[in-house]
Structures are given as structure tokens and as C-alpha cells.
Amino acid sequence: MMQPKPVPTPDPLDLEAFRRNAHALVDWVTDYLAGLGARPVREPVEPGEVRAKLPEDAPELPEPFDAVLADLDRVVVPGLTHWQHPGWFAFFPAQTSPPAVLGELAAAGIGVQGMLWATSPASTELESHVLDWLVDLLDVPQSWKTTGPGGGVLQAGASTATHTAMVVARELCRERTGAPAEKMVAYTSNQAHSSLEKGAKLTGFGHIRLLDVDADFAVRPAALTEAIEADRRDGLVPAFLGSNVGTTGTAAVDPLRELGEIARAEQMWHHVDAAYGGSAMICEEFRHHHDGLELVDSYTFNPHKWLATNLECSVMWVADRRPLIDTLSVVPPYLRNPASESGQVIDYRDWHAPLGRPFRALKLWFVLRSFGAEGLRRMIRSHVGWARGLADRIDGNPRLERIAPVHFALVSFVHRDGNEATDALAADINADGRFYVTPSEIDGRRFVRISVGSTWTTKDDVDALWDLIEASA
Numbered sequence: 001m002m003q004p005k006p007v008p009t010p011d012p013l014d015l016e017a018f019r020r021n022a023h024a025l026v027d028w029v030t031d032y033l034a035g036l037g038a039r040p041v042r043e044p045v046e047p048g049e050v051r052a053k054l055p056e057d058a059p060e061l062p063e064p065f066d067a068v069l070a071d072l073d074r075v076v077v078p079g080l081t082h083w084q085h086p087g088w089f090a091f092f093p094a095q096t097s098p099p100a101v102l103g104e105l106a107a108a109g110i111g112v113q114g115m116l117w118a119t120s121p122a123s124t125e126l127e128s129h130v131l132d133w134l135v136d137l138l139d140v141p142q143s144w145k146t147t148g149p150g151g152g153v154l155q156a157g158a159s160t161a162t163h164t165a166m167v168v169a170r171e172l173c174r175e176r177t178g179a180p181a182e183k184m185v186a187y188t189s190n191q192a193h194s195s196l197e198k199g200a201k202l203t204g205f206g207h208i209r210l211l212d213v214d215a216d217f218a219v220r221p222a223a224l225t226e227a228i229e230a231d232r233r234d235g236l237v238p239a240f241l242g243s244n245v246g247t248t249g250t251a252a253v254d255p256l257r258e259l260g261e262i263a264r265a266e267q268m269w270h271h272v273d274a275a276y277g278g279s280a281m282i283c284e285e286f287r288h289h290h291d292g293l294e295l296v297d298s299y300t301f302n303p304h305k306w307l308a309t310n311l312e313c314s315v316m317w318v319a320d321r322r323p324l325i326d327t328l329s330v331v332p333p334y335l336r337n338p339a340s341e342s343g344q345v346i347d348y349r350d351w352h353a354p355l356g357r358p359f360r361a362l363k364l365w366f367v368l369r370s371f372g373a374e375g376l377r378r379m380i381r382s383h384v385g386w387a388r389g390l391a392d393r394i395d396g397n398p399r400l401e402r403i404a405p406v407h408f409a410l411v412s413f414v415h416r417d418g419n420e421a422t423d424a425l426a427a428d429i430n431a432d433g434r435f436y437v438t439p440s441e442i443d444g445r446r447f448v449r450i451s452v453g454s455t456w457t458t459k460d461d462v463d464a465l466w467d468l469i470e471a472s473a
């Protein structure tokens, strides 16, 4: 009797197959990126449409990689909003770049878990070193280097960095005043990112005050002073101040020095959310927005927004790492080791809530080396230049009105005919398919946000966007 032929099953651990498949995947990604300009920024897709293309049950038997790859085209791409599209002007960018993608691939392949120095020394030391490089490149205080009292750590996002800072602020405030968290107050701009409010909830702060802003949407220092006075009268305790360098709505910048002086006098933790604006500081002409950084306790910015590095890559610096580590260090017996006990190494598990951590520094290192600081400056300056050009055209158009200064590469404007006309303009731009912009609202006023910053955007894209705006307005 003939034996039935064994079904040839692809072996997912066959390294030669991995080599072939990886090359095929890199070809796929290259073609995807190269072809983006010919697609709509947002694929038209109904809720449930993607899932309807997937089988009911998980695969019981191994499938060939070709089938998996083919389903990127059949299932995934038609259900995407293409954040890497050259016509991406929505939200803020979530940049990637070829070197960052390769760094991510290398990190995935190496697959270390760098919770302790001892669990993979290169992961920790490369991260500390690259973030010390960034201290120089962005010209933030030298004391923030890991070779000084402070230090940098890569977090999954600016939200996480902010939440971490809030927890440290709470612990310090508790030690200093004995107050329970319910009596503590966090202060920030009424323009601050939602992660500030979320963080206050997670931290257990009893109160968060969203402070009034001036005509340019920057916090008025007097609003902070007044809020503190009122809270003190009510027996509450100021614990945390969150300042902004580039708010999400209009990229407003708060007066760091004046706010920092108030925070210092009140012994509050002063955290800066520069998730978007921070990347621009690689160019010296933006650094006037950083005046007062020596009055800052922690700072976060996202290379995964505007420094060519994919998610998740958010820098968090602290001016003094001791309170951070004191707050978060919990040492079970299985994590004890001679290197940690020597006090000569950094154990990044003590710098954030998660224990396990991927080798995030690798992609940032690839980016810094592949672009060079000059390459990154050139990119930022191009985006800012094109955004300013767009702002000038808006200023020259009698039907349009800008509502905020262009500190970086975000342009915010309205249609002079009012909210309906503004929304209609945004809808017209987005219906075209080549571009994607975000409509938003401030003080009851609808506005259009145009954020220039996709890695692949060119001046021609910005010009074409303007032609459409002018024709639609």
C-alpha cells in the first residue's frame, strides 16, 4: 500500500526561508511606500469590512509566507489610513524612515529584553549614549545627561512619560507635605494634550486645573498664580505643573521661565510636554522657546512624531534621576544582580512602569547615523519653510484667517464666513483624496489644522494642497 505523501509544511523556523521571506517583505514595504502617492490618503472602508475578509477561525496548519504577504495587499492595505502618505497633513506626523524601519527590524531580530543593564548591556548603554547625544543636539541642560545627575530614557509615548513624571511628583509632594493625593493639584494649560488629564486620573491627583491662555494660546503666568492662591485658600497642595512646547491644537508654546519660577517657589514638579515641538530644537533658531529649561524637572518629546523614527520612541529626560528611581524601584529577589548592586549601571526598568522593554534605541541610533544631525535639520527646516509659505498665502487670501502663530510647521486657520464654511473647506480638502487635514475647534470656533511633516511630503505636495484650498475656499 502506498503511504500518503506528507503535505509539505512551511517551517516557520527555517532560517533560509526567513532570509527569502524577509527580502520579499522589504521589497513589499519599498513598493508600498513608493506607491503611496497614487493612493487616497484614507482608503474608503466601512466598519467591519476588514474583519469580513478574515477567516472565522485561526489557522490550524502552517500557511506559506506568500499567502501571508498576499493578504497584506488583500486585507490590510485597503483598510489603512496611510500615515506615511506624502499628502499627510493631519494630526501631527508619525514619521518613519528607511533607517528607522531597518533599526526596528534589527531590534526585532536581536530580540533582547533590556529591563536591566545585566539582561543586555548594549541595549542600556546605547540608549543612554544616544540620549546623551540628543542632549547636545537639542542643547538642553548638560545636567540631563546620564553622565550627570539626570538622564534620558525611551518611553513608549509622551503620554507614558508624562504619567511617569506625575507619579514622581505625587511621591515627592507626599514626602514633603504629608498630603494625600486627593488634596494635590496638577496645573497645565487649557490647551494641553489629553494625556495630562488622563495622567492626573491615573496618578490619583484630586484636582487638575486647566489654565487660561493668551491670544497666542500660551498659558498666562498670572492664571497659574491665581489658581494656586485659590487652591491654597481651600487647603489644597500644588504638586505638578505641566508646560507645553507645541500644543496639539495650535502648537502654542508656554513661557517656561515664568512658569518654572512659580513652580520652583511652590516646590512643584515642573514637567514639559514637547511631544511635537521638541524635535525642532535640533535647529538652533527654535531654541528661544526653550528659555528657562534649567527650571524644569522632566521633559518629553517624540522622535516618533517628527524625528524620522517610528513608533514607539519617546524621549523622557529628568534633571535628577534619583526621585524617579526611588519612586519606581521595586526589587524582587530574581532581579538582584551584582551589576545593579554595584550602583555603576542604569537599570531602565526603574525608569517607567513596564518591566519588559524592547531595544528602542536601535532605530534612533540608525536614524541619527543615517541622516546625520544636518540631514534632520534640513528636513525640519524644509517642513517649517513650507508651512510658513502656506501661512503667507493664507494671510494673503481675503477669505481665510490664521488663528495662531506658526512656531513650527503647524498652520491653523479659519474661513472668514464662519464655522460652517470652515468645516466645508476641510471636508472639501479631505474629499479630494490626495490630502488629509484635521478640522478642530477652539473656544467654539472651528478651524483647519495643517501639519506639514510627513517624511515623504515635498514642496510640490504643499503647493498642490494650497491650490486646492484656494479653489475650495
Ligand SMILES: *Cc1c(COP(=O)(O)O)cnc(C)c1O
Residues within 6 Å of the ligand: 092, 156, 157, 158, 159, 160, 193, 195, 246, 247, 248, 273, 274, 275, 276, 302, 314
Ligand atoms: C502627540 C502628543 C502627545 C501624545 O504622545 P504619545 O506619544 O502618542 O503618547 C502628548 N502631548 C502632545 C503635545 C502631543 O502632541
